[in-house]
Amino acid sequence: METLPPTIPLALSLFALLLVLNLALGLLRVLRGPGLTDRLLAAQLLGSTGVALLLTLAALQGWPSLRDVALVFALLGLLAAVAYARLRAEQHRA
Amino acid sequence: MNAIDLLLALALLLLAGSALLARSVQTASVLFIAFGLLLALVWVRLGAPDVALAEAAIGAGVAGALLMLAASEFESRRIGGSRAAGPRLPWPRPQGWRPRWALVLLALACAAVLLLAVLAIEPLAGAATEAVARNLPQSEIAHPVTAVLLSFRAYDTLLEIAVLLVAVVAVQAAPAPPQRALAHDPVLARVAAITVPLALLVALYLLWAGSSRSGGAFQAGAVLAGAVLLARFASLPLDPQSRLTRPPVLALGLALFILIGLVAGALAGAALGYPSGWVKPLVLAIEAALMVSIGATLVALFGGSKTA
Amino acid sequence: MLEALTWLLLALAALFFSAGTLGLLRLPDTLSRIHALTKADNLGLGLAALALLLHAESWAAAAQIGLIWLLALAASATSGYLIARRCLLESHGTPASTLGAPPPGAPPP
Numbered sequence: 001m002e003t004l005p006p007t008i009p010l011a012l013s014l015f016a017l018l019l020v021l022n023l024a025l026g027l028l029r030v031l032r033g034p035g036l037t038d039r040l041l042a043a044q045l046l047g048s049t050g051v052a053l054l055l056t057l058a059a060l061q062g063w064p065s066l067r068d069v070a071l072v073f074a075l076l077g078l079l080a081a082v083a084y085a086r087l088r089a090e091q092h093r094a
Numbered sequence: 095m096n097a098i099d100l101l102l103a104l105a106l107l108l109l110a111g112s113a114l115l116a117r118s119v120q121t122a123s124v125l126f127i128a129f130g131l132l133l134a135l136v137w138v139r140l141g142a143p144d145v146a147l148a149e150a151a152i153g154a155g156v157a158g159a160l161l162m163l164a165a166s167e168f169e170s171r172r173i174g175g176s177r178a179a180g181p182r183l184p185w186p187r188p189q190g191w192r193p194r195w196a197l198v199l200l201a202l203a204c205a206a207v208l209l210l211a212v213l214a215i216e217p218l219a220g221a222a223t224e225a226v227a228r229n230l231p232q233s234e235i236a237h238p239v240t241a242v243l244l245s246f247r248a249y250d251t252l253l254e255i256a257v258l259l260v261a262v263v264a265v266q267a268a269p270a271p272p273q274r275a276l277a278h279d280p281v282l283a284r285v286a287a288i289t290v291p292l293a294l295l296v297a298l299y300l301l302w303a304g305s306s307r308s309g310g311a312f313q314a315g316a317v318l319a320g321a322v323l324l325a326r327f328a329s330l331p332l333d334p335q336s337r338l339t340r341p342p343v344l345a346l347g348l349a350l351f352i353l354i355g356l357v358a359g360a361l362a363g364a365a366l367g368y369p370s371g372w373v374k375p376l377v378l379a380i381e382a383a384l385m386v387s388i389g390a391t392l393v394a395l396f397g398g399s400k401t402a
Numbered sequence: 403m404l405e406a407l408t409w410l411l412l413a414l415a416a417l418f419f420s421a422g423t424l425g426l427l428r429l430p431d432t433l434s435r436i437h438a439l440t441k442a443d444n445l446g447l448g449l450a451a452l453a454l455l456l457h458a459e460s461w462a463a464a465a466q467i468g469l470i471w472l473l474a475l476a477a478s479a480t481s482g483y484l485i486a487r488r489c490l491l492e493s494h495g496t497p498a499s500t501l502g503a504p505p506p507g508a509p510p511p
Contacts, residue, residue, distance in 0.1 A: 005405050008457060015412045015450065020101045022423040023132070027105055029426050029435075030128055031112050036120055037432050037489050041439055043128040044481055045426060048443045049419065050131055051474050052450050055467060057138060059454050065143040065308035067466050068300065069134065072147055072317060074474040075293050076155035079320050079327075080127050081481030082286075083159035085488045086276055086327040087166045285480045292473070 012060045019053045040084050047077030099139050106132050119168050123161035130154030143308040144239045147300070151316035156392045159323060163396065234373040236306040243310065244377050248366040252355065255348045255384060262344055262391045270397050276329050286328035293321035301385050305374060311347075311381040315388025322393045339394040347387030351380050404456060411453035418446035432489050440482035444475055 023046060030042035051070045058066035109132055113125035130153035137146035226238050226246070235241040243251050297317040304310030322338060355366040358376055362369040368376050425438020451471040458464035 005408075005457075007405050008408055011405075011409050011412050015416055017098055017101075018416045019419060020098050020105075022419050024101050024105050025423050026426060027108060027128075030109065030125065035432060036124060037485060038435065039121060039124045039128070040485060041426065041432070041435055043124060043131065044478070044485075045423065045439055045443065046128050046131040048439070048447060048474060048478055050135055051470065052415070052419070052447050053135060054138065055451060055454050055470065059457055062459075063143060064459075064463060065147075065303075066138060067463070067470060068303065068308060069138060069143055069146050069150060070470050071296055071466075071473065072150045072155075072300075072313070073131065073134070074470060074477050075289070075296065075317065076150055076158075076320060077131075077474075078285075078289060078477035078481060079155050079324055080158055080162075081477075081484050082282065082324060082327045083162055084124075085282075085484035087162055279484075281483055282480065285476060289473075289476070 009060060012056050016053060016056045016060065019049050019056065023049050023053075040081070043080060044077060047073055047080075102132070102136050102139060106136055119165040120162070123158070123165040126161055127154050127158035130158055144310065144313070147308055147313040148316065151313050151320065152392070156316055156319050156323065156395075160395060234368075234370065235377060237304065237308070239308070240304050240310055240377070240381075244380060245368070245373070248355065252348070252351055252366070255351060255387065258388065258391050259345060259348055262394045265395055265397065266339075268397070276327075278329060282328045283330065286324055286330055290321050290325045290328075290330065293317055293324060297321065297385065297389070301381055302378075304381060305378060311384035312388060314381075314385040316392060318385060318389030319392035322389065323396065326396075338390045343390045344387055344394065347380075347384040350383035354380055408453045408456055411449050411456075415446045415449035415453065418442050418449065422446065433486055436482050436486050436489075440478050444478050447471060447474055 026042050026045040026049070029045070030039050033039045033042060050073050054066045054070035054073065058064060058070070106129070109125060109129045113122050113129055116122035116125055130149060134146045134150040134154065137143070137149055226242060229246065230238060230241055233241045233245040235245055297314045300309040300317060301311065301314035302309070304314070354376055358369060358372065359365040359367045419442070422438050422442030425442060426435050429435050429438055448471055451467050455464050455467050458467060
């Protein structure tokens with residue numbers, strides 16, 4: 001499992017490009033999204049697409065550290081959603 | 095520079111612009127989180143996974159949650175209080191178009207000066223990277239970023255930690271916001287019961303990884319803070335933040351850093367130097383203390399740490 | 403053979419990711435967008451993780467990829483639940499005090 005088979009880097013690059021296109025399109029929802037929640041959803045999109053992109057780049061560029069970044073992405077995506085949900089709960093309570 | 099990078103750069107600019115021009119502070123804070131995540135991806139493409147880790151953990155994670163908290167406090171007070179246009183600034187708002195255009199021109203002039211200054215810098219052509227690579231074996235640290243942070247430029251890191259300590263002292267001097275109890279959410283409690291320990295493990299892993307690849311005290315400390323905050327938001331029946339944000343914990347990193355810097359330095363012949371053969375354990379000890387302090391500092395920034 | 407499988411998995415993953423983003427853009431309201439985001443994107447991530455697993459440089463790396471996928475799954479599902487619930491409650495104007503069960507150990511209201 002040392003080096004990648006010949007056509008795989010191309011597949012990974014195309015996949016990475018598609019993921020970034022998804023990111024860019026997701027930003028449309030960020031900009032338009034009529035409510036605060038829609039914008040947070042776009043942030044979640046960035047999180048999950050980011051994880052996929054980081055895993056792909058880790059294989060493509062050969063940097064295992066990027067998987068650690070993906071781990072942190074997943075954890076902190078959760079923190080953002082939790083903070084959002086619980087903060088709004090507080091606000092309604094006040 | 096290829097299609098991926100171009101798209102990322104354009105998206106970054108777009109997101110930054112929309113965050114600045116957002117209509118409400120709450121919207122801007124959510125956009126800021128999205129911006130932080132995208133910026134972390136850009137750091138990865140620029141070849142800086144350590145910065146990407148820090149950006150994701152601190153910028154998108156802890157600071158993002160902090161901004162959302164501040165924004166929602168701000169909004170809730172505004173709705174209840176006066177409906178005057180905008181917050182009360184300590185200086186008068188520019189009225190009319192002349193002052194606004196003057197500001198725009200001033201901003202453009204500053205940007206032009208900065209641009210000229212950047213263009214005038216002689217490119218080092220990787221001289222810094224070569225210098226680090228040349229001296230890396232001497233520092234006995236495997237990872238170049240850690241070597242720079244804790245060996246070559248340890249003094250800078252020391253001062254950064256001191257600045258963090260000053261900042262948290264200032265924050266804790268302010269009255270704590272009222273703590274409101276959150277209703278119990280069983281799903282969140284279950285998920286948090288698994289995720290919080292996992293996050294702690296990730297923090298320890300990042301601390302350990304910093305010696306040989308991307309990671310280190312700042313990133314580990316931010317993930318640690320994330321774990322504590324997750325426990326707090328999930329209303330887990332722990333009380334980590336009041337124990338965590340006491341002065342001894344906050345000052346631990348700086349104190350140990352200074353202590354090791356002086357003692358080890360005396361043995362090695364230079365302040366903040368490490369005697370040969372002892373580098374790895376000493377650096378790990380410093381980073382561990384820094385991780386705890388940085389985590390505590392970030393949690394303390396959320397306020398409400400003093401129990402009544 | 404392995405290459406063909408990888409291409410297939412990545413193509414499927416790309417399909418699901420695109421479906422998720424399309425849903426995010428085109429579906430009419432917030433709650434359905436949450437569905438698109440949480441479910442489609444995670445399936446895409448699972449397929450992509452599988453494809454990358456096959457080419458991981460070590461067993462440790464493969465295990466790490468698996469762990470990241472599981473964590474992303476749990477995180478997405480929880481985020482979806484939290485955001486959807488908050489969205490529902492706010493749209494119905496229900497005060498937050500009725501959210502969920504009372505904390506364990508608290509006296510019943």
